[in-house]
Every structure is written in structure tokens, then in C-alpha cells.
Amino acid sequence: MKRVDLHLHTRASDGELSPADLVRTAADARLDIIAITDHDTIGGVAEALAAAAGGPVRVIAGVEVSSRHGEDEIHVLGYHVAPDAASLLAHEAGALGRRQERAREMVRKLQSMGIAVEYEDVLRAAGTDARAIGRPHVARAMVAAGQVRSVGEAFDRFLGDAGSAFVPTELPSVRSAIEMIRDAGGVAVWAHPDPRQFDAAIRDFAEWGLSGVECFRPTTNPSxxxxxxxxxxxxxxxxxxxxxxxxxxxxxxxxxxxxVEDVQEVVDAGGTG
Incomplete structure (x- = not known):
């Protein structure tokens, strides 16, 4: 039986490991097939593919596109995307700028509440190879500055959707996210669907070209x-x-x-590459 994990993040976004280190860790964990799915960037894919060449782990080129449907933020996973696809590169360029400005605004909000953290602290927490700056980087900077005890506390009190330093961001529509993934030669999958949103949205998403649904996750209850x-x-x-x-x-x-048998269609959607 081949062991698969199709939703992994690297330091190209808000993961803790470099793409190469993630591939090595996956091999040590006896995973056979993984997908690199960083937030709004394909910047870690090339390094991961190079690290996997000739080794025991097959890497699927992926991305996790942040999008919006009405008032809800929806994440769409793209699998088997071309890393040089114009549609994704254009999205990445805009998204990374919006992410940086959002992080700056969150820092300004925190400072207005007496939280001693600087944007430079966020960049240090992200690391030099991070492309997509996100809330976890702000949270890690707050922990490093001694302002909160944990990343979880930072989200609960300040950075979560109901937090006092939360900043919304402009996002493409779900339909646009699906289209850009398909334009990049990939297949689109709804990431970690919220049960409260699922029934009302899934048929529209399917009509717009969605290929799959992320059904298997550690935190999804069996029902x-x-x-x-x-x-x-x-x-x-x-x-x-x-x-x-x-x-x-x-x-x-x-x-x-x-x-692998449980997700065979997604794994095989890109042939053997």
C-alpha cells in the first residue's frame, strides 16, 4: 500500500521546513506520494521536485489558492499545475503583495494595542526563503517577542477571524481560482470544506469546474x-x-x-509526473 499526503506546506509560505527538507522528512516518514501546496505560491515546487528526483518520494506540484465566495474565504487546492503557468504566476505576484500589506496592517493594529512587535520581526519569523507572508508568521513573531505564549494564543486573541488585530484581504472569486488552476493544467479541489458552507456551495463549484473535495483530513469528523x-x-x-x-x-x-487507492483519481490526474 502506498501512503499519500496531498496537503503540505513549506517555508515558501507558512510551513516550517524548506521544500528539500520536507521531501527528506517525508521519505523518513515512509510517505510515497506528497503534494506541495503552499499558500498562493508555487515558489517551493522546483526545489521539492529536485530533491525528490531519483528518490522514494513522488512529488506532485500543487498550490493552495485563497479565494472568496460571498462572505466566506474558501481555499482551492490545485494539483499537477505547471510551475511556470502564466495564470498562477500572475496570481502569485498580486497575492504576495497583498499578503505583505496585510501583515503590515496587522502589525500596526497590534502596536496600537500596545503589543511590541515590528514588521521586521515578522520577516525574521518567516525566514529568508518565505514568499507568502501570512498570519502564522505574525503569530510566531509575537511568540518570539514574548507578547504571547503560543501561536494558538496569538490566533485566539488577536489574529483569528474574530481577533482584535484581524485584517481582511481582497481575494479572487472561487470561480476565478478554479479557472486559474485549470489554465495551469491542474485539477481543482476544495480544501478543508466547512460543513456549514458545503451543501450550499458545492454544486456551484462543481459547475465551475471543480474536480474534487478534500474529504480525508485529521480534523474532519467521520460523519x-x-x-x-x-x-x-x-x-x-x-x-x-x-x-x-x-x-x-x-x-x-x-x-x-x-x-493511494482512496485518492487514486487525483494522484493519476497528472499521469506519472
């Missing part, structure tokens, strides 16, 4: 996963899954995996 699979099957969509792993501070890579 929701069963419902996601049932509706996906009804609509001719593929099941997918992954750990959404960002680093060892949460769990060990490989603690969660999916048998």
Missing part, C-alpha cells in the same frame, strides 16, 4: 467526511485528502496518511 464523499460521488467529483501539515510543532509528518 462530515462520509457526507462529503457521498455528495462528491453524486456530482462526479473525486475524493482527496491530506494533513495540511505545516511543521512538527503540530504533529509528526506521516502520522496521518491516506492509502
Amino acid at each position: 462530515d467526511a462520509k457526507h462529503f464523499r457521498s455528495v462528491a460521488r453524486e456530482l462526479g467529483l473525486w475524493p482527496s485528502g491530506g494533513s495540511d501539515w505545516h511543521g512538527p510543532y503540530r504533529s509528526r509528518l506521516g502520522d496521518f496518511f491516506i492509502p
Whole structure:
């Protein structure tokens, strides 16, 4: 049985490991197939593919596109995308600028509340190879500055969607996200769907070209996963899954995996590459 994880982040966005280190860690964890799915950037894919060449781990080129549907933020995973696709490069250029400005505004809000943190602290927390600056980097900077005890506390009190320093951001529509992934030669999968949003949105997403639904996740309860699979099957969509792993501070890579047979259509969508 081949062991699969189709939702992993590197330091190109808000993960803790470099793409090459992630591939090596995946090999040590006896994973056979992984997907690099950094937030709004494909900047870590080339390094991961190079690190995997000739080794035991197959890497699928991916991305996690942040988008919006009405008032809801929806993440769409793209698998088997071309790393040099014009549609994704154009999205990345705009998204990275918006992410940086959002982080600056969050820092300004924190400073107005007496939280001693600087934008330079956020950049240090992200590391020199980070492309997509995000809320986890702000949270790590707050921890390093001694302003909160943990990343979780930073989100609970300040950076979460209801937090006092939360800053919304302009995002493309879900339909646009699906189209840019398809234009890049990839297949689009709804990442970590919210059960409260799922039934009202899934048919529209399928009509717009969605290929699959992330049904298998460590934090998805069995009844929701069963419902996601049932509706996906009804609509001719593929099941997918992954750990959404960002680093060892949460769990060990490989603690969660999916048998390849359960996500075969997504794995095979790009042939053998």
C-alpha cells in the first residue's frame, strides 16, 4: 500500500521546513506520494521536485489558492499545475503583495494595542526563503517577542477571524481560482470544506469546474467526511485528502496518511509526473 499526503506546506509560505527538507522528512516518514501546496505560491515546487528526483518520494506540484465566495474565504487546492503557468504566476505576484500589506496592517493594529512587535520581526519569523507572508508568521513573531505564549494564543486573541488585530484581504472569486488552476493544467479541489458552507456551495463549484473535495483530513469528523464523499460521488467529483501539515510543532509528518487507492483519481490526474 502506498501512503499519500496531498496537503503540505513549506517555508515558501507558512510551513516550517524548506521544500528539500520536507521531501527528506517525508521519505523518513515512509510517505510515497506528497503534494506541495503552499499558500498562493508555487515558489517551493522546483526545489521539492529536485530533491525528490531519483528518490522514494513522488512529488506532485500543487498550490493552495485563497479565494472568496460571498462572505466566506474558501481555499482551492490545485494539483499537477505547471510551475511556470502564466495564470498562477500572475496570481502569485498580486497575492504576495497583498499578503505583505496585510501583515503590515496587522502589525500596526497590534502596536496600537500596545503589543511590541515590528514588521521586521515578522520577516525574521518567516525566514529568508518565505514568499507568502501570512498570519502564522505574525503569530510566531509575537511568540518570539514574548507578547504571547503560543501561536494558538496569538490566533485566539488577536489574529483569528474574530481577533482584535484581524485584517481582511481582497481575494479572487472561487470561480476565478478554479479557472486559474485549470489554465495551469491542474485539477481543482476544495480544501478543508466547512460543513456549514458545503451543501450550499458545492454544486456551484462543481459547475465551475471543480474536480474534487478534500474529504480525508485529521480534523474532519467521520460523519462530515462520509457526507462529503457521498455528495462528491453524486456530482462526479473525486475524493482527496491530506494533513495540511505545516511543521512538527503540530504533529509528526506521516502520522496521518491516506492509502493511494482512496485518492487514486487525483494522484493519476497528472499521469506519472
